[in-house]
Amino acid sequence: xxxxxxxxxxxxxxRNQVRLIQPKIIVCLGRIAACAVIDPNFKVTKQHGExxxxxxxxxxxxxxxxxxxxxxxxxxxxxxxxxxxxEKLKTI
Numbered sequence: 661x662x663x664x665x666x667x668x669x670x671x672x673x674x675r676n677q678v679r680l681i682q683p684k685i686i687v688c689l690g691r692i693a694a695c696a697v698i699d700p701n702f703k704v705t706k707q708h709g710e711x712x713x714x715x716x717x718x719x720x721x722x723x724x725x726x727x728x729x730x731x732x733x734x735x736x737x738x739x740x741x742x743x744x745x746x747e748k749l750k751t752i
Contacts, residue, residue, distance in 0.1 A: 667696050678717070684752045686717055687745060690724025705734075709741035711748060718752065720745060 674697075678686070688694040694702040698712055698719050704727075712719040722741040723734050 661692055667692070671696060683717060685745075685749065686719050688719065688721040690727060691721075693724075694721030708737060709744050711744075718748065720748075 686697065688697050688702075691702065691704045694704055694707075698714075698721055702721055704721055704723060708722045709720065720741065723738045728735050728738055
Protein backbone atom coordinates (compact mmCIF):
# COMPACT_ATOMS: atom_id res chain seq x y z
CA UNK A 661 0.00 0.00 0.00
CA UNK A 662 1.23 3.52 -0.68
CA UNK A 663 2.07 5.67 2.31
CA UNK A 664 -0.37 8.45 3.25
CA UNK A 665 2.18 11.03 2.10
CA UNK A 666 2.43 9.34 -1.31
CA UNK A 667 -1.34 9.45 -1.79
CA UNK A 668 -1.43 13.10 -0.71
CA UNK A 669 1.39 13.92 -3.14
CA UNK A 670 -0.61 12.52 -6.09
CA UNK A 671 -4.24 13.34 -5.26
CA UNK A 672 -3.89 16.93 -6.50
CA UNK A 673 -2.89 15.69 -9.96
CA UNK A 674 -5.91 13.39 -10.01
CA ARG A 675 -8.24 16.23 -8.99
CA ASN A 676 -6.83 18.42 -11.78
CA GLN A 677 -7.30 15.64 -14.32
CA VAL A 678 -10.90 15.13 -13.21
CA ARG A 679 -11.52 18.88 -13.42
CA LEU A 680 -10.14 18.96 -16.98
CA ILE A 681 -11.80 15.79 -18.27
CA GLN A 682 -15.11 16.23 -16.40
CA PRO A 683 -16.02 12.53 -16.41
CA LYS A 684 -19.57 11.43 -15.71
CA ILE A 685 -18.42 8.30 -13.88
CA ILE A 686 -15.26 7.16 -12.10
CA VAL A 687 -14.55 3.54 -11.19
CA CYS A 688 -12.02 3.07 -8.42
CA LEU A 689 -10.12 -0.20 -8.73
CA GLY A 690 -9.23 -1.36 -5.24
CA ARG A 691 -9.39 -0.20 -1.66
CA ILE A 692 -6.64 2.40 -1.90
CA ALA A 693 -8.27 4.22 -4.82
CA ALA A 694 -11.75 3.97 -3.32
CA CYS A 695 -10.57 5.27 0.05
CA ALA A 696 -8.84 8.22 -1.61
CA VAL A 697 -11.71 9.15 -3.92
CA ILE A 698 -14.99 7.86 -2.46
CA ASP A 699 -14.67 7.59 1.33
CA PRO A 700 -11.69 7.05 3.64
CA ASN A 701 -13.65 4.27 5.34
CA PHE A 702 -14.61 2.46 2.11
CA LYS A 703 -14.66 -1.34 2.53
CA VAL A 704 -14.26 -2.93 -0.89
CA THR A 705 -15.47 -6.35 0.23
CA LYS A 706 -18.71 -4.84 1.57
CA GLN A 707 -19.29 -1.80 -0.66
CA HIS A 708 -18.05 -2.93 -4.05
CA GLY A 709 -20.54 -2.22 -6.82
CA GLU A 710 -22.37 0.51 -4.87
CA UNK A 711 -22.79 3.84 -6.63
CA UNK A 712 -22.11 7.18 -4.96
CA UNK A 713 -22.66 10.71 -6.25
CA UNK A 714 -20.30 13.59 -5.61
CA UNK A 715 -20.29 16.96 -7.39
CA UNK A 716 -22.24 15.55 -10.32
CA UNK A 717 -19.92 12.56 -10.77
CA UNK A 718 -21.00 8.97 -10.22
CA UNK A 719 -18.42 6.95 -8.30
CA UNK A 720 -18.10 3.19 -7.84
CA UNK A 721 -15.45 1.06 -6.17
CA UNK A 722 -14.64 -2.51 -7.04
CA UNK A 723 -11.85 -5.04 -6.63
CA UNK A 724 -8.34 -4.32 -7.86
CA UNK A 725 -7.23 -6.71 -10.63
CA UNK A 726 -4.28 -7.90 -8.50
CA UNK A 727 -6.70 -8.76 -5.68
CA UNK A 728 -8.73 -10.87 -8.11
CA UNK A 729 -5.60 -12.81 -9.00
CA UNK A 730 -4.95 -13.46 -5.31
CA UNK A 731 -8.59 -14.22 -4.48
CA UNK A 732 -10.26 -15.68 -7.58
CA UNK A 733 -13.43 -16.32 -5.57
CA UNK A 734 -14.17 -12.56 -5.89
CA UNK A 735 -14.20 -12.65 -9.71
CA UNK A 736 -17.95 -13.32 -9.94
CA UNK A 737 -18.70 -10.35 -7.67
CA UNK A 738 -16.39 -8.13 -9.74
CA UNK A 739 -18.16 -9.19 -12.92
CA UNK A 740 -21.50 -8.29 -11.34
CA UNK A 741 -20.07 -4.87 -10.51
CA UNK A 742 -19.16 -4.32 -14.16
CA UNK A 743 -22.56 -5.55 -15.35
CA UNK A 744 -24.14 -3.00 -12.98
CA UNK A 745 -21.74 -0.38 -14.33
CA UNK A 746 -22.84 -1.17 -17.88
CA GLU A 747 -26.48 -0.60 -16.87
CA LYS A 748 -25.59 2.61 -15.01
CA LEU A 749 -23.81 3.96 -18.08
CA LYS A 750 -27.05 3.63 -20.04
CA THR A 751 -28.69 6.11 -17.67
CA ILE A 752 -25.95 8.75 -17.73
